[in-house]
Amino acid sequence: GAVVSQHPSRVICKSGTSVKIECRSLDFQATTMFWYRQFPKKSLMLMATSNEGSKATYEQGVEKDKFLINHASLTLSTLTVTSAHPEDSSFYICSARSRVNTSYNEQFFGPGTRLTVL
Amino acid sequence: AQSVAQPEDQVNVAEGNPLTVKCTYSVSGNPYLFWYVQYPNRGLQFLLKYITGDNLVKGSYGFEAEFNKSQTSFHLKKPSALVSDSALYFCAVRALNQGGKLIFGQGTELSVKP
Numbered sequence: 001g002a003v004v005s006q007h008p009s010r011v012i013c014k015s016g017t018s019v020k021i022e023c024r025s026l027d028f029q030a031t032t033m034f035w036y037r038q039f040p041k042k043s044l045m046l047m048a049t050s051n052e053g054s055k056a057t058y059e060q061g062v063e064k065d066k067f068l069i070n071h072a073s074l075t076l077s078t079l080t081v082t083s084a085h086p087e088d089s090s091f092y093i094c095s096a097r098s099r100v101n102t103s104y105n106e107q108f109f110g111p112g113t114r115l116t117v118l
Numbered sequence: 119a120q121s122v123a124q125p126e127d128q129v130n131v132a133e134g135n136p137l138t139v140k141c142t143y144s145v146s147g148n149p150y151l152f153w154y155v156q157y158p159n160r161g162l163q164f165l166l167k168y169i170t171g172d173n174l175v176k177g178s179y180g181f182e183a184e185f186n187k188s189q190t191s192f193h194l195k196k197p198s199a200l201v202s203d204s205a206l207y208f209c210a211v212r213a214l215n216q217g218g219k220l221i222f223g224q225g226t227e228l229s230v231k232p
Contacts, residue, residue, distance in 0.1 A: 004161070032218055043208065043224045044162075049217055057217075093161050097218050106152055107220060109161035 003027055004096050006110035013084055014118055021079045021113045023094030029074035030096035034107060035067075038091045050077045074099065084117045091115075120145045122211050124223035131199045131230050139194040139226045141183075141209030150212035151192045152220065153183055155205045162208060168192060179203070199230045 003026040013019050023033055032051050036044040048069050050056040056069035066088075068080040077096075081088055091114050095107035121144045131137045143149055150169050154162035166177025173185045183194045192209060209223040 006161070034219070041206065041225070041227065043222045046219060049219060051217070091159075095162075106164050106167055107218070108164065109154070111161040112159065114159065 002098070002108045004094065004108045004110040006092075006094055006113050008113060009111060010114045010116075012116045012118065015085055016083055018080055018082045019084055019115060021081075021092055021094075021115075023077045023079070023096070023110050025075045025096040025098075025108070028096075028098045028108075030077075031074065031099040032097045033071055033077040034095045034097075035069060035077075035079050036093045036095070038093060038112075040091075044093060047079075081115065084115070086117045089115055089117045120211060120213055120221055122209050122221050122223040124207075124209055124226045126226050127224075128227045128229065131228070133201050133230050133232050134198050137196050137199040137203070137228065137230070139207050139209075139228060141192045141194065141223055142190050143192060143209075143211045144190060145211055145214065147214055149192075151183075151185065152210040152212070153177065153181070153192075153194050154208045154210065155179075156208065156225075157205050165194070165207075199228075201230050201232055204228055204230045 005024045007022045035047045038044050047062045048056045048058045050069050050071040052071045058064045071077040093112045095109045123142045152167045153165040156162050166175050168175045168185045176182045207226050210220040213219045
């Protein structure tokens with residue numbers, strides 16, 4: 001149980017294009033999903049917290065117009081990198097927290113999406 | 119301010135030897151602590167958590183961690199390391215009153231040699 005998927009696993013795009021990354025909780029309902037960015041062999045940087053049916057909460061320094069987050073249902077959140085530039089190249093990871101017993105449960109992480117912007 | 123520190127960027131252990139990956143934290147109130155492991159080009163996998171109760175927590179793949187309130191530590195341990203344990207390990211604490219947000223340590227790369 002508690003599986004989170006991400007699609008695509010790897011994407012290469014040209015500078016200036018937009019890329020959408022999907023995060024799905026496959027066998028549970030997630031009230032909250034988190035989006036992280038990770039640089040090579042570095043810790044995860046939280047970008048935003050996404051609650052179903054409401055606007056995402058962005059961390060300081062993260063451009064919300066550039067990184068659009070939509071949490072349309074209890075099992076799906078999307079991150080769209082708009083007008084991507086080479087410096088946006090990174091490993092993007094989502095996580096989901098179950099709506100059940102939310103006080104104590106851990107986040108379940110997706111496998112990540114490697115974005116390369118040429 | 120709430121924070122997590124992993125003082126070692128890298129830990130090297132011989133296969134079969136015990137391993138320890140260190141973590142200290144700084145939070146107000148009772149901490150919720152987690153350990154995750156990450157293999158190359160993968161997301162994080164949950165290993166174990168401490169919420170309350172017994173200070174020694176047992177988790178996946180033979181790992182355990184000991185919560186020490188006086189030393190504000192939550193070190194990850196395993197009695198006998200395997201080569202397949204080689205990975206990046208993250209300690210995390212749940213931030214208070216922030217909707218379940220986790221604060222991660224900087225990560226420790228564990229290398230187990232045969």
